[in-house]
Amino acid sequence: MTKGLIPTADVDGQRWSPTVVLAAMARAEEIHDAIGTLPDIGATRAAQLLAERFGVPVAAEAMTELDRIGHIERTGSYKGHTLYDGLTLEHFIDRAALDRARHNGRLLEHHAADRHLSIRDSDFTPLTRGNWPRPATHVHSRWQPRRSAPAMPLFASATLKCSWPTLRSQ
Secondary structure: OOOOOOOOOOEOOOEOOHHHHHHHHHOHHHHHHHHOOOOOEEHHHHHHHHHHHHOOOOOOHHHHHHHHOOOOOEEEEEOOEEEEOHHHHHHOOOHHHHHHHHHHOOEEOHHHHHHHOOOOHHHHHHHHHOOOOOOOEEEOOOOOOOOOOOOEEEEEHHHOOOOHHHHHOO
């Protein structure tokens, strides 16, 4: 209904008349092709689907990166979790984009991020205090109470593209 393929209820605004139902049934194949067979799904299930299709491990973080680079769009949320477009996922075949997203979408904790940049921890810590790089998300650490808000920052590897001379100038 949101794509205009099926009209809104025409009898008292609550149900469809037999003529509308018959017309929709006659266009069933067209409607099926337009909406696909895959519903909008979350990052974990979308990553599993792509992993099965391409035969490579895909982390849920790759979905965020695929959205960021414009290959698979977010369609909404359910219970605070992002949903990705099922029709786009159903037709997604770009292995090169998936490989880039798998690499650039990796989330790294503090020490992995400084190793990624090939700098010392003592050089990375002051940078994070200066709001570079910005964390992609925060998660619970092993030592943190579950009732408190997630406090451990994770950095997307795509945002950690910088040379040491550039970093020193900040």
